[in-house]
Amino acid sequence: MFKVLYKKELAENITLMNIEAPRVARSAKPGQFVIVRVGDEGERIPLTIADYSVDEGWVQIVIQSLGASTRKIVALEEGDSLTDFAGPLGNPSDFVKEPMEEVRARKMLFIAGGVGAAPVYPQVKWLREQGVEVDVIIGAKRKDMLIFAEQMEAVASDLYIATDDGSAGFHGLVTDLMKDLIDNQGKKYDQVVAIGPMIMMKFVALTTKPYGIKTIVSLNSIMVDGTGMCGACRVTVAGRTRFACVEGPEFDGHEVDFDEAMRRQGMYKSQEARAAAIAAEREAGHKCRIGLDK
Amino acid sequence: MVNKIPRVPVREQDPIIRATNFEEVCYGYNREEALLEASRCLNCKNPRCVAACPVNIKIPDFIKALQEEGEAAAAAVIAEDSSLPSICGRVCPQENQCEGACVLGIKGEAVAIGKLERYVGDWALDNVEGEEVVLSPDAPKVAVVGSGPAGLACAADLAKMGYRVTIFEALHKFGGVLSYGIPEFRLPKDRIVAREVEKVRRLGVEMERDTIVGRTVDIDTLMDTEGYEAVFIGSGAGLPRFMNIPGENLNGVVSANEFLTRANLMKAYDEASDTPIFVGERVVVVGGGNVAMDAVRTAKRLGAESVIVYRRSQAELPARREEVHNAIEEGIEFQMLTNPVEVLGDERGWVRGLRCVRMELGEPDESGRRSPVEVAGSEFDVECQTVIMALGTSPNPLIVSTTEGLESNRRGCLVATEEGATTREGVFAGGDAVTGAATVILAMGAGRKAAAAIDKYIRSKE
Structure with missing residues (x-):
């Protein structure tokens, strides 16, 4: 299950993979995502679906490998298998x-x-x-x-x-x-x-x-289960708290509180790393544009 | 004479040591302790404990069997009514059920029925070979949604009746709330939960993980295309509630579900795990149920000073008495008659505290509990870096919203008969998905009732 059928490096740290997942492929619609996990201690990572083939039974994902967990995914070769591949999650467009x-x-x-x-x-x-x-x-x-x-x-x-x-x-x-x-x-x-x-x-x-x-x-919010259980993906849309996983991931962009959403994305960046990044930015006399100093 | 023996105390990890690890708190009885405790049972003619058990386990019979014939006989008596004794012996609120009704409890201490059940259940896990069931390849197929206590119990019974059963689990591990919700220190995952799941698998039950019914596949496809003649929905009550107070989306406010899922399912407390968890120096958990106790004791074990904030008084805490007792022993601070009104944030949007008001108890509400009323002008701030909301959960609407003809009530619970029949033919349900968040034993009982109803339904079609 969940075998890597095809792998291609698209650009630096950006990898495309076709994953064998016939049930997910049959149900997938544009706008939905999957949750992927590699290894027994692996994190659950939400990734948007890039393409799918019902006939061939695969779902395509594109991974930007910047952290430890995403690097674990792209370290897999064709023929290897992901530990878990759950979806399709979220609402279609x-x-x-x-x-x-x-x-x-x-x-x-x-x-x-x-x-x-x-x-x-x-x-x-x-x-x-x-x-x-x-x-x-x-x-x-x-x-x-x-x-x-x-x-x-x-x-x-x-x-x-x-x-x-x-x-x-x-x-x-x-x-x-x-x-x-x-x-x-x-x-x-x-x-x-x-x-x-x-x-x-x-x-x-x-x-x-x-x-x-x-x-x-x-919205690519932080998620654990992706099915509405944890609420980590809470986002304020039109003044109301919504769960990106089950009520999204797509929302009216004019109603989304992006500053809050960006701040919440940084929730699990380690305190030290955050502090260091802010200090470096300030030292460089740079006004942070991505909300790190929020 | 037997009454003179005091209730046999159960050995536990030292509170100071256990508050720093995730090992099980309670060691349980050994054989000698179990037999001594068993000798306290009066074997009442009219056993009030049996009536008070949600699944009517023949308690005096199993205790007598333990004394006279040994563990195997006792396990066989329990198995007639319960498929998860190791688990229920650990997590049932016995003080409100069997032990609460025990005659000995009127003047002294009730028989430790839960600890005896656990002893017998653990013995059976170690010593009883799982039943081998040969399933006919053309036996009717039944789909079970969710691998929590309701689903496991339903699947096990159906397999024993000869049905080909497949359990569909949304997460990557089986066990439902037993895996993601209840912590290791209360219910060991590998030693107990995984083995209970294995026991069901040995019965010939197929198990598919990472399958979200309502997304990966829907009920119609299972029944119309994949040939399942009946479906049992035991999808639990997994949606967390929040308070809708200002500041609830600050960084550092999490649901107990998220916090416990990170800790239990993802083992975030273990350095080998890739999943992060954040506590800070001081954690406030809002709520007074078992989930609140689980969250606050998990936070304590992760090194934070941990506080419970609950709007009623200690007498109204809905958590099991043993959990409250253990939490107090472990140094958890309890702020009773206290209700949060706002989460306070720092300039970067992280939690710095919780603004609360004092409450006092007013008139009893419809549940019979005295409802708390705010004390005017009593606002005060509690400093903390994490706020965990443990306010209860409700069923996930995913299956209802993707299945024609399946009705739910105002609280999002599936409408089902006592036997588990839903409003859609061939679809049955039980456990928290029907009742809203309740207990493991009720869910297990509902799963077994539904298995009998499914059997009857499929036979009636033939």
Whole structure:
């Protein structure tokens, strides 16, 4: 069970894997996630589903290996097995259940930041299969950190690239590119779906607000069980506490309290590491933009 | 004459030492102690203890069997009514059930029925070979959702009747609340829970972990596509409640479910575990039930000064008496008649304290307990870095929301008959999923009743 059928390194510290999980593949829908565990003492790690094949019985995940637990996952080779692979969890994206003629009439823009391109892909692909044309922006730090660009090209109506250093596509942030598309290139959007780092989703939501464009974000909160039992993933949406695992992971970006969500993501970073990071930032005279000093 | 023997005390780990480890608190009786304690039973003609047991274990009979024929005979008597004696002997609130009704308790001390049950149950785990059941490959299939006490008991009975049973568990370990909820120091995982699960597996029951019914697969698929003729839902009551007071989403406020799952299921107290857990120097646990006691004693073992905050007085604590007693021995501070009104945070959004008010007891409410009333102007702050909310749990709505024709009540509990039949044909339920958070023994009893009802249902179809 849960055998690694295929493994590929997409970029530095970003690995793609197809996992044998026929039941999960049969039930998976765009927008959902899985919980993965490696080893007897392994942590339960939520990961968004990147693709799935009902016929071949696999589910694809993309792992950014920055911590000890994610490194354990990417250390597995083809033929090895994950200890656990539970899902699909969370709710499918709203459009899966909406009347298709309404979805087709909608002008949608997907914004993927970093590994966020992985969970955006199955949504765009699913929509394409239903005959819905959507635009996509993929943002990355550098050209060599871009993932899923080729696959996305095949399913997106228009694909735009933004890199922080200008090594590919638009030189700048995804929010600047989105503004450029709307303000200068005559693009009109009724809905934006942003998936990526919390800070990017926050600024996408802030940017779309004055335009009145409905904005959906997918929250990668801390979770233990992923089924509503622990409440670690609590997030404030429209002033109410919601559980990202069972009520999300997708929410209205204009209603999410991102500052709280970012602070809660840091809950289990060790006290020392946090203190050290803040001290280093202050010393460098840098105003922390990702909420570490909160 | 027998009455003159005082209740045989049970050996326990020293409180100061045990408050720093996760080893089991209570060592239980040895043979000699068990036989001496057994000799105290009056073998009443009208045994009030049996009537007070939620599953009516024939208590005087098993105690007599222990004295006259030995452990195997005693285990056989218990097995007629209970499939989890090692567990129930440890976690049942005996003082409100069998022991609370014991005649000896009127003037002196009740027979230690729980400790005797545990002794017999542990002996059976060590010495009784699991029954070998040969299942016919075309026996009818039954799906059991959840591997907690209700699911295990239901699956075991059905397997013994010859059904092919598959248990679907959402988590990566079997046992439900026995694995994720009740701590190691009260219910050892490898020595007791894992072996009870193995016992059920040896009966030929298939077990699939990481399978969330309602997500990975739904009830309709199980029945229509995968050929299960009946389904038993024993999915428990796993959703945590919060107080909805200001500051509850600060870093450092967790549900008891999260805290205990990290500690028990993920073994976060062990350095080898990859799962983190945070306590800080001082922890406040809000609540007075068994889960609150489990959380506060776990926090203590992780090195924090640990406090219980409860809105009623000690007499109303819903926790087992033994747990409260053990907690006090271990140095847990109890702030009774105290209710939180706000979690206080520091400038970085981490918990720095809990603002509380004093309460006083007013008129009895519908449960007969005197309801607490706020004392005006009594606000005070308790310093802490972690607040654990142990306010009770309710059933997970996932299965109801994904299954046509399955009804739940206002509290989210599945609607089911005494025998466990739900509003949907072929679907049965029992345990906390039906009653809301209750006890292991009630769940076990409900699982067994449902097994009988499922058998009857499947036979009636043929």
